[in-house]
Structure formats: structure tokens, C-alpha cells
Amino acid sequence: MGLGATYFVVFCCYALLLWYGGYLVRHHYTSGGLANAIMFAVMIDGLGLGQSAPSLSAFAKAKVAAAKIFSVIDHKPSIDWNRDSGLELESVTGLVELKNVDFAYPSRPNVKILNNVSLCVPSGKTIALVRSSGSGKSTMVSLIERFYDLTSGEVMLDGHDIKTLKLRWLRQQIGLIEEAARVANAHSFIVRLPETVSKLRLGREDFNSQAAEAENCYSRAMLKNPAILLLVEAPSALDCELETVVQESLDRFIIGRTTLVIAHRLSTIRKADLVAVLQEGSVSEIGTHDELIAKGENGAYAKLFQMQEAAHETAINNA
Template identity: 40%
Template sequence: METEMEAAEDQNKNNKNENENNNNNKKGVAADEQRVPFYKLFEFADRLDLVLMVVGTISAIGNGLAQPIMSLIFGQMINSFGASDPSHVVQEVSKIAIKFVYLGIYACIVAFLPLLKEKVCKSAKSMQNRGAIGARLSTDASTVKNLVGDTLALIVQNISTITAGLIIAFTANWKLTLAILAVVPLMLAQGFIQAKFLKGFSGDAKVMYEEASQVANDAVRSIRTVASFCSEKKVMDLYQQKCKGPMEQGVRIGLVSGSGFGFSFLAIYLTNAFCFYIGALLVKRGQATFGEVLKVFFALTISALGVSQTSALAPDTNKAKDSAASIFEILDRRPRIDSSSDSGSTLATVTGNIELEHVSFKYPTRPDIQIFRDMCLSIPSGKTVALVGESGSGKSTVISLIQRFYDPDSGRLTLDGMDLKRMKLSWLRQQMGLVSQEPILFNETIRENIAYGKEGHATEEEITAAAKASNAHNFISSLPQGYDTSVGERGVQLSGGQKQRIAIARAILKDPKILLLDEATSALDAESERVVQEALDRVMVNRTTVVVAHRLSTIKNADIIAVVKNGVIAEKGRHDALMKITDGAYASLVALHMSAT
């Protein structure tokens, strides 16, 4: 269908432009990150999620305290071995050994709580489940979920470890601690530089993976076409080509992250050497004991490990920030035509008079191509109006405008005298039923696909009556599972004529005041077309009907035939009257159609 093709083209161009902006405009990426403060990541959490997050945060803090406390107990243990009375060593060491047992029990409890949180979170609403807008949003939601889950817990744990380690070290011997902290900026500098490098890499890799994901999605959706042209290798080569960039980017990220992580350990070992040297000088001067030196050493070593682990989390943090910006860019976007809005007026009764008054229109992504130029068309209530014309003339665009998928650039469309822009959008679309060239069926049973047409619950009698009216009941009843037969993904288990009749039944169940038929029979064979057309003829009675079709058999009995040409209605009238116009646009189309058949 023209509408679907043009809408797909619009979406593809939007994706392309978005990728180019993400890839080339670094300032734009930075701006997105600034627009997404950290607290916004928790907007998806319900009350249970927040409680679990508090529990997880407390457990992460407690887990971070375990190792610094161990260094404190370890220092006491060393001092016990150095007691002046050897006969009391076993007694003193036993007392301190009990502290290790208590510490082990404590660590077991606080390490178990985060796992309990993950178990319960499976039954709660997660951020990933909220993201269902394609592969991009699914991937980004998963990345952000990891940040607010495991990664955030590790960051909190490391901050707790660093803080506790510093407190213990200063308490044990502040002079030694100050001397060692003089070299800490060395570790902080490497972490900062590493994060800066990774920040630039993560945004580029995300865009590249989106391009590869798009290739995979297209191939899976069109698997029959790919197989029929034996293009499997071509698609795989294209996917590998798209993945080449992210792979190279991943190697660069690994080099930067690995070198930074290695430098962290270098800084740690240099700090160890410096610590023992300064500690020896203080012990020599009587300003420290051996136990105090070990307390400071272990406490600061553990703090340094916390710093290095936190810097190693920089790639995940940067990916999550980019993903959060991407998610909120989608969620915060407000379309000009918002189908979720409850604003607008409704009509007490709908008669079905539709008017296109001096409509001019261009597709937003193709502003240089004029589709309609001051177009006027009247669609009377209860009549059938057929739109004909060359491919690309804008026939399907009329249906898109009537459904308010787009608004005209100038002029207006009215229903019973009221401008469509003033109407409540969900109510307006509820008055319309659409049967398209390639009907969309869901991977459910036939019964559920038909029932989808009615807002609320549809009874078995209503579903059966709709199926009979669409000439679908007989073939449905002949199936082994009848109305409980699964149609498969996109209706693959049914023929074209069968899918079309189910789509008509769905439209009948909706009982619309306005029926929109967009090439509803053009893809069917002669027998299927006859059966489907009979069903359509029954549905069209006493309904305002707009038909887009090429076949003469479909349109010749229409009340009004309108020829769309060069952005305007070139001719309109009944079939017999239009055929009498010598060299008329409609007569030319019919002659072309007859010669082709």
C-alpha cells in the first residue's frame, strides 16, 4: 500500500537522520545526557521496586563495610600475636577469631539480600518490560536496568568500602594515612582519564549496533523473500559488515579499559611499597606500632581496590547514560498528533459526511514533493466513493488524512461539518474500519483476531455473526480447531483470501460508520476476490465507504468515482458518465486496464 510504503520510508529516513545526528553531533549527545538527570531513571519504578531498591542499597552499603572491618580485626589479630605474655596468646587470638566468625555471618546476610531483591524483582514491573518499541528501546532499557541494578549496587558498595577504609586508616594512624593519601591522586587521575576515553567510544558503538540490529530485524521479518532469492549469504555478509565497526570499537574500548585497570594495580603496588617504607620510619621513631601500620595498609589497600573497581565500571555507566538519553528522547517526544490524548470533541450521532476542503499536503520527510494541491472532495453519507489514479498519485494518502495519521498543510477535513483536528482522536478512529491490501493479523487464534475489532468484550454470537457476514464462517468451521485455530505470525498459516475475510470480519464487528478499503482485493486471485467482494458489498450498505482500487470490477458500481491526478480531483462521477468523456482521465485508465488484462 502507498500509505505503508510512505510511512515506512518516513520512518527509515527518520532513523537515518537520527543515526547521523548521534554519530556526528557530539554536542547533541552531551545535551541529551544533561537532559536526563540520574533520578529520572527511577520514574519507571513502582512502590515495590522502590522498597526493593532501598533494601538493595542498604545491603550494598553493608557489604561494602565488610572488608574494611576485616582489616580492623586483622590488625587486632597481629597485635595479639605480638602480646608480651605468650601464655595469653591463644586466649587473645581466640577472642578475635570469634569476631571473624561474626563478620562471616554478617557478610553472608548482606550478600544474600541483593539476590533476594533480584528474585522478587522478577515478579515486579521492570524497566525492560516497559520498553517495547523495537530492538533499540529493548536494548537500551536492558542497559539502563543493569545500571540501576547490579552496577549501581557495586558503585554504592565501593563507595561504602572507600569511606569505611579511610575512617579506619585515619583512626589507626593519621600521620601514616596522610602520607599515603598524597599519592592517591595518581589513581584518581587514571580513572578520570579512562572514563573520558570510554565516554566518546560508547555513543558511537551504540549507533553502529543499531544499524546492525536493523539489518537483522529486516532479514527476519522478510525471511521468505530472503530465502526465495537465495540471499542468505548476502544478508549475513551485510550484517557482518555492519558489525565490523562495533567489533573494532569494542577492541579499542577493551584496550583503554584494560590499560586503565592495569595502571590501577600498578598504582596500588607502588602505594604498598610507599606505605611500608613510611610505616617503618614511623615505627622507628615510636610514632606507630606494627599493628597500626598493618591496619592502615589493609584499609587503604581495600579502599584503593574500591577506586579501581569503580573506574572499571565506567564503560557500563557511560553506556547506561547514552541509553537513558535515547529512551527519554523517545518517551519525552510529543507528536503533533497524539493518539493517547483525551482532548477534543465528539459528536452525539455520526452520519458520515466527509469533506476535504482545499487540502494541500506534503509528507514531512519529503517537503519538496507536493502530494495534494488545493484538493476538494465531498464524500456523502452512506455513499461509496472510489479513488482511482496512477500509482503514487495520493489515493492512499486520502485515507491516511481521514484517519488523521497526518494533518494537511493547509485546508481542512471535516466529519459532519466538524474539523477533524477538533475531535478526540481515539473516538474519531473508533468510527472507522480499515481493510487494507495486506491485513495485519496477530499471532493469536482466529477468534481473538476477530474480537480485536470491538472495544471491550465480544460475545461468541457477535464473532460468529461477523464471520458469516464476511464469508469466513464456512472455512473457519472446516478447520480442525475452528475458531481456536492459531493464524501464526502475521497470519502465515492462512491464505490471502482467508486473511482478508478475517480482516473484514474484524471490521464488521467494529460496526464502523465509515469504512475504508485500501486495495482490499488487489492481491487476491479471481475466486478469492469474488468471495471477498461479496462480503464487502454487504458491509458497504448504508455506510460511508472510501475505496482505493485499480480493478474495474471493484469500482464500477461505486456511487462516485474520483480520479486523483496531479494533486487534485481531475474527474468525478459515476462509471457510465465518466466513460462518456472523450479522452477523459478515467476512460484512459479503464482503457489501460483493459489492455493489460
């Protein structure tokens, strides 16, 4: 019925067009050739408009997609990284404090990532953050670098709220690693790996991406010589052999620096001065490695450590 109705309307239009064209010719308002040309033009144009109708949806989709892009371009961030105002401290000891911090990402304001977190990283000490993904460890790193502003609470550097500090200066005091390969002995073990640095120097792209990325990351942070060091998943992202070499280098590099370490592999943080366990956006345990292990089955850190040790032994036996 729908198809029939459509063709009925089309042929009625054709009939009307032919009748009216004949009427104009009979009464000498136009010539037969001009009437035929107009009739064919109207028919072809009508067919073209009919065939273009399905494409109109593509224009609607493009408009919606463009609106999202333009909204990002036009968005004015609340944090202006290029702002010249703010304090620049004469010297940085590296005391970092989080006081009653609540935070939710702007894209998900109803999902609280950090819930009343208070944590102190003493100057020149190393504190490790552990727990499963989604507990807020990486978020804390983002807040210290002031990639986001807090929902409530304060992040302090040497007793100053980081909101009062010059943002560009603040980030110059912080080194983020996941840095100088030669300084950290990273270059020596990378060179021994096949198809890495030698091919990189020759401009070839088929080098070992894991090793090359490690070299670049360590190089940037160590050459920056920061007062505060943030280690995100490093060196736990490497295999066991590389991990041992890089960990020895990092242990020397972090001496005298305030260091915040985030790692899933707990074997890399045994020498940390403090270990903080995050659970559901809050600090559930804090203490040294030995103190938390001593809690045994009653401690979340001890359970997690035992699980990883058991998994490591299983992997060795299977190998």
C-alpha cells in the first residue's frame, strides 16, 4: 500500500504536468519544445530530490558529531596552565600533603574516586600506593600535578596549597616516570637487547618498543632533576630481568627526593619508607612493608602480597 501510494502520487504529478503543459501549448502560451524541456527537467529534478532524501540522515549525524568537536574546542578549562600569576617558592623541600581530599572526574560527577583521603609524603621519603585498578592511585598523581582541581580538600606542597602556586613552575618541580638512560644504567641493559637502540639511531622503526620507551622515559625525568618524583607502574611494566636492573638505578636516583610510587607488582616497593593501601577511594592501611606484612591474614596488603608471591612461584614452576 505504501509503495502503491507513492507511485500513485508520482504519476498523478506527471499527469498534471502533461495536462498543464498541453494546456499552455494549445493556448499558445509556450512552444512544444520548451514545454517538453520543462517537463523533463521537473521529472529529473524530482527523482534527484527523492534519491537524496536518504542522505539527509548523514548530514544530521555530521551535525551532531561536529557539535561535540566544537564544544571541546570552545571549552574553557578551569585550570589555565599558561597563567603567569601564582607563587614560586624559593626552594622546594618536597613535603606533599593531601588533606581530606574528595574527587570525582568532571565527566562522571556522581562517581566519587577519592573519598576523604588524607596522606602525607614526608620530604625526601618514598611512599608507595598499592591496590587494584580503579582504587584512585593514578588519580592522586593527576591531582598532585594539578591536572584536575579537587571537589573538596587540599593538596599542599611545603605547606602551600598548590592552587596558589604558579602552575607551570609547579610542574617543573615534578618528574613523572613510567627517564636519562645513561644516568640510570637503563642505557646499558637496553644496548644489550637485540634490535633496540642501534636500530633506533639508524632511524629504523622495528626496534624493541618496550626497551626504547623505557629509555626515553627515564631520560626525560632524570635530566629534569626534579624535587618530587612520581613513578607510575615503573619498573613493574618490565620483565623480571629488566626490573632488577632498573630498580637498582631508581633506588640510587630517588635518594633525597620525595617519591610517590604506584605499582601493581609489590616486589618493586619493598624498600619504600611507607606503603599506603587504597581501597574504594580511601586509605585503608598505611605503614612500612614489614609492618603491613606482620598483620598477616588480617591485612589487605599482606593478602595481596601473598597472592602475588604465589602467582610468581607458579609462573616459575610452569616455566
